[in-house]
Amino acid sequence: MSVKEAIKNVESYVGERFPVEKMNYASMVQKKEVPVHQLSWGYYIGGLALFLFIVQIFTGLMLLFYYQPTVSDAHASVEYITEHVPGGALVRNIHSWASSMMIAAVMIHLLTTFAMKAFARPREITWITGVVLLGVTFMFGFTGYLLPWHQIAVNATKIGLQTIEEIGQYLPGELATWPRAIKETIQGEASVGQATLSRFFALHVIILPLSIAAMLGIHLLSVQLHGMSAGVDEAPKRKEKFFPTFFLKDLKVWGVAFLVLFILGLCVPFESFFAYPLFSPFDPKGSTPDGIKPEWYFFWVYYPLELLPFWMIMLGQVVLGAVLVATPWIFQNTNRRAMRLLAVAAGIYLIVMTLFGENIYHLFKG
Amino acid sequence: MIDVFLLIGLPYLALVTALVAGVWRWRNRRYSLSARSSQFLEDRQLLWGSAPWHIGIIVVLLGHIAAAAFPQIWSAILTVPGAVFIIETIGVAASLLAIAGLCTLVVRRLTSARLQAVTTNADLIVVALLLAQILLGLITATDYRYGSVWSTGTVVPYFWSIVTLHPEMSYVADFPMLFKLHIVGGWLFILVLPFTRLIHLLAVPIHYLGRAPQLVIWNNARRRQHAVVATIKAESRRAFLKGTAGVAGATGLMALGVSEKLANFFKGPRPDPEAESELLKKKLERLQQTAQERQLELERQRSNFIFVARYGELTETKGKYFTDYAMAPGLAFKGKDGLPIVLSAKCTHLGCTVGSEVDGQGRVLCPCHISYFSIATGQPNDGAPAKLPLPPIGWALMDEAGKEVASRQPGQPLQGKVDAELLKKCGLYITKPVKSV
Numbered sequence: 001m002s003v004k005e006a007i008k009n010v011e012s013y014v015g016e017r018f019p020v021e022k023m024n025y026a027s028m029v030q031k032k033e034v035p036v037h038q039l040s041w042g043y044y045i046g047g048l049a050l051f052l053f054i055v056q057i058f059t060g061l062m063l064l065f066y067y068q069p070t071v072s073d074a075h076a077s078v079e080y081i082t083e084h085v086p087g088g089a090l091v092r093n094i095h096s097w098a099s100s101m102m103i104a105a106v107m108i109h110l111l112t113t114f115a116m117k118a119f120a121r122p123r124e125i126t127w128i129t130g131v132v133l134l135g136v137t138f139m140f141g142f143t144g145y146l147l148p149w150h151q152i153a154v155n156a157t158k159i160g161l162q163t164i165e166e167i168g169q170y171l172p173g174e175l176a177t178w179p180r181a182i183k184e185t186i187q188g189e190a191s192v193g194q195a196t197l198s199r200f201f202a203l204h205v206i207i208l209p210l211s212i213a214a215m216l217g218i219h220l221l222s223v224q225l226h227g228m229s230a231g232v233d234e235a236p237k238r239k240e241k242f243f244p245t246f247f248l249k250d251l252k253v254w255g256v257a258f259l260v261l262f263i264l265g266l267c268v269p270f271e272s273f274f275a276y277p278l279f280s281p282f283d284p285k286g287s288t289p290d291g292i293k294p295e296w297y298f299f300w301v302y303y304p305l306e307l308l309p310f311w312m313i314m315l316g317q318v319v320l321g322a323v324l325v326a327t328p329w330i331f332q333n334t335n336r337r338a339m340r341l342l343a344v345a346a347g348i349y350l351i352v353m354t355l356f357g358e359n360i361y362h363l364f365k366g
Numbered sequence: 367m368i369d370v371f372l373l374i375g376l377p378y379l380a381l382v383t384a385l386v387a388g389v390w391r392w393r394n395r396r397y398s399l400s401a402r403s404s405q406f407l408e409d410r411q412l413l414w415g416s417a418p419w420h421i422g423i424i425v426v427l428l429g430h431i432a433a434a435a436f437p438q439i440w441s442a443i444l445t446v447p448g449a450v451f452i453i454e455t456i457g458v459a460a461s462l463l464a465i466a467g468l469c470t471l472v473v474r475r476l477t478s479a480r481l482q483a484v485t486t487n488a489d490l491i492v493v494a495l496l497l498a499q500i501l502l503g504l505i506t507a508t509d510y511r512y513g514s515v516w517s518t519g520t521v522v523p524y525f526w527s528i529v530t531l532h533p534e535m536s537y538v539a540d541f542p543m544l545f546k547l548h549i550v551g552g553w554l555f556i557l558v559l560p561f562t563r564l565i566h567l568l569a570v571p572i573h574y575l576g577r578a579p580q581l582v583i584w585n586n587a588r589r590r591q592h593a594v595v596a597t598i599k600a601e602s603r604r605a606f607l608k609g610t611a612g613v614a615g616a617t618g619l620m621a622l623g624v625s626e627k628l629a630n631f632f633k634g635p636r637p638d639p640e641a642e643s644e645l646l647k648k649k650l651e652r653l654q655q656t657a658q659e660r661q662l663e664l665e666r667q668r669s670n671f672i673f674v675a676r677y678g679e680l681t682e683t684k685g686k687y688f689t690d691y692a693m694a695p696g697l698a699f700k701g702k703d704g705l706p707i708v709l710s711a712k713c714t715h716l717g718c719t720v721g722s723e724v725d726g727q728g729r730v731l732c733p734c735h736i737s738y739f740s741i742a743t744g745q746p747n748d749g750a751p752a753k754l755p756l757p758p759i760g761w762a763l764m765d766e767a768g769k770e771v772a773s774r775q776p777g778q779p780l781q782g783k784v785d786a787e788l789l790k791k792c793g794l795y796i797t798k799p800v801k802s803v
Binding site: 062065066070071072075076080084085086087090091155159163166191193281283292365 | 627628645649652653655718719733734736
């Protein structure tokens with residue numbers, strides 16, 4: 001293949017994914033239509049995740065006015081927000097509830113788009129940016145978890161980062177020391193301390209939001225360019241206009257979501273689901289609290305990690321990541337029925353591991 | 367004397383007259399219970415006069431009625447910070463709106479011959495009274511501020527004393543003439559109510575707001591067609607207005623609530639001195655903790671020995687925590703042979719801090735993923751998540767003079783000699799690990 005041909009190929013590839021002739025108000029908003037069928041509810045989940053992200057930006061900015069990212073003040077400032085600032089408990093509570101809801105929403109979004117085969121050509125870029133967004137969302141959860149600097153947060157972060165170091169034992173020769181170096185680079189020092197807090201803070205409030213914004217830009221642009229994927233095999237009997245019909249329905253869902261979020265934030269402290277006292281500040285000399293667990297959205301990998309050898313989980317993660325990124329090509333020719341079955345199986349696994357992971361763990365480990 | 371007449375005589379005169387004449391008019395002149403609309407004579411100026419006038423006067427009147435009818439609820443509302451200002455502002459704004467509207471109406475009456483033809487002397491008296499009354503009220507509101515507050519203890523009891531037939535003018539007798547005139551004006555309105563078009567106050571067409579618009583038309587085909595179009599237009603406009611009002615109301619309420627919360631959030635708490643000092647104390651403690659931590663770090667960078675405990679403090683059953691050279695936790699026990707056992711307490715599995723209680727088999731537990739480590743060897747139990755032993759830490763025992771009595775580096779034999787008597791006086795130190803290059 002000559003260079004000219006290669007360039008031409010790249011051109012046509014990008015041109016198909018980002019059709020310039022469609023980049024106008026008429027085709028991106030006015031003409032866009034949403035098919036109405038059995039799985040139409042899946043079309044709302046992405047928007048819901050977007051809404052929750054917007055909530056996170058607002059509540060996060062508000063928390064930023066009081067939060068102080070230093071090891072001596074972080075915990076005290078979170079306590080100050082919760083106990084003294086008018087409405088502070090509500091804002092913080094909404095922030096933590098919305099974070100969980102956002103992660104749930106992106107996970108469901110992944111499964112529904114997978115089941116609907118919404119990644120098929122020309123939507124590969126949409127899918128891949130989506131996978132990156134999923135990763136960024138998990139990183140948001142992981143970095144945000146450390147910021148209150150209490151016992152659980154710091155110890156959970158230590159364990160989480162330690163898993164990176166663990167990889168070292170499977171690597172040969174000089175490579176074996178790399179994971180440790182990587183871990184310490186992320187931590188900024190030998191153990192989790194002020195440097196880690198500063199870095200996680202920077203990640204959580206600047207770097208991750210910026211990267212999510214960039215990815216989201218591409219993601220949403222391609223969604224609007226290519227329109228909603230058909231989702232089912234049979235041609236839809238009815239279509240509705242994206243704007244204003246579907247958009248208004250979207251807003252309705254957002255309104256309900258906000259109501260639920262607000263009521264939860266007002267009435268149910270997020271911490272009430274933890275069995276241990278959350279509010280003791282981190283004490284480097286104290287022992288790790290009993291029964292420490294990561295947030296629920298890591299259960300699907302945490303409990304298997306407890307039960308199976310470490311290398312299996314790491315291998316599984318790598319394979320899972322690779323499959324997710326390569327999904328548009330791996331499942332190119334799979335029919336939608338099989339896709340739905342796979343998505344349902346994955347969904348059942350996630351639900352079972354999240355709800356009953358602990359029971360399963362005790363079943364095997366006593 | 368004049369006060370007695372104006373504040374007690376006039377009210378009863380007005381009430382009795384209004385009652386008798388009102389009932390008479392209701393029974394005998396039913397169709398005169400109206401505002402005698404002049405809309406079909408002139409409707410452009412009317413909109414800009416009648417609407418502001420009625421909106422303004424209804425708001426003001428409702429405020430007066432609410433305060434008079436439910437003085438306790440009214441006072442309770444006013445205790446909310448800022449409520450007085452909001453209510454006073456609304457009142458003044460509404461009365462200004464009413465004055466503007468009324469002036470427009472007067473100009474309209476005076477500049478149109480058609481309207482003058484239907485204007486009676488009673489109308490002119492009513493307009494003059496209304497204008498005077500609102501001006502008196504407005505001046506009272508600005509000269510004697512916060513009438514919404516002081517009225518509940520003065521005018522309201524006076525009003526109820528009149529209504530309940532126990533007239534008591536002392537509540538208001540000492541008010542300045544200006545405000546007394548405002549009260550008198552109120553009674554005058556009741557007096558003239560049945561004799562003027564003010565009677566339409568008693569025939570408020572509230573149901574107009576909800577019912578479908580009606581059009582009175584000449585009945586022919588063309589007009590009917592027009593009427594259909596006009597009805598659809600009016601109907602959809604009504605639906606739109608209703609929707610807009612609903613959405614605007616809901617949004618407004620929400621915006622009000624949210625901005626109140628936001629303002630307070632950013633304003634921050636204003637704790638009392640006690641709470642503030644309590645907070646400051648806590649902050650200081652944390653700072654000291656951090657300073658201590660930094661101190662430890664510096665010490666570990668600088669010195670070759672770190673004190674762990676007096677030898678006498680060590681036991682076989684419970685370890686003593688300390689911070690090792692890597693700023694990670696360590697544990698010190700007394701071994702069976704009487705020599706110290708010094709181990710890292712950082713679990714080799716995922717870095718949790720292991721517990722300090724020694725169980726019956728001479729093991730400590732890492733609570734995170736249940737690994738038991740033997741303190742004698744550091745080895746984890748079989749099948750534990752942790753695979754590697756807890757690394758031993760080099761230690762030295764030094765006597766009071768700082769002379770090294772005994773020491774042991776990891777993986778090396780004991781240096782020096784030990785005897786029980788000497789040990790009691792010693793302190794346990796950890797020694798700086800030799801950097802492997």
